[in-house]
Amino acid sequence: MVDGVFVEADDRVVVWLLTRPISYDDESHFYEAGATLHQKFRDTVIEFRLINPSFFDPEIELIGAAIPSSAEPVRLAHEA
Numbered sequence: 001m002v003d004g005v006f007v008e009a010d011d012r013v014v015v016w017l018l019t020r021p022i023s024y025d026d027e028s029h030f031y032e033a034g035a036t037l038h039q040k041f042r043d044t045v046i047e048f049r050l051i052n053p054s055f056f057d058p059e060i061e062l063i064g065a066a067i068p069s070s071a072e073p074v075r076l077a078h079e080a
Contacts, residue, residue, distance in 0.1 A: 001026065006063075006071035012045035016067045021054040 004018035015037075017030060027050055034048030051066045063069065 002076065004063075004067075005074040005076060006067050007074055008068065008071040012047060014047040014049065014071070016049045016051055016071060018051045018062060018067065019053070022052055027052060 001019050001022055002017055003020055004016075006016040006018070008014045015034075019027075019030070030050050031048070034046075034050075037046050037048065051062055053062065056062060056066060060066070
């Protein structure tokens with residue numbers, strides 16, 4: 001379900017999850033994971049952003065538009 005993970009960190013950590021097109025019900029599982037991160041790392045400001053292509057114009061290049069080009073990609077296990 002996840003096509004990419006991107007992270008940017010300075011005084012806070014921002015995590016973008018780029019998914020394949022998924023339903024609203026499937027999205028809720030990702031937001032639950034974000035809530036778990038907030039609970040485990042209470043002293044760190046973590047912003048969790050889900051980028052579901054279902055809600056974007058297919059002509060838009062999501063990296064650079066919805067995900068800033070300054071965000072660092074995280075290598076996923078299936079990409080190794």
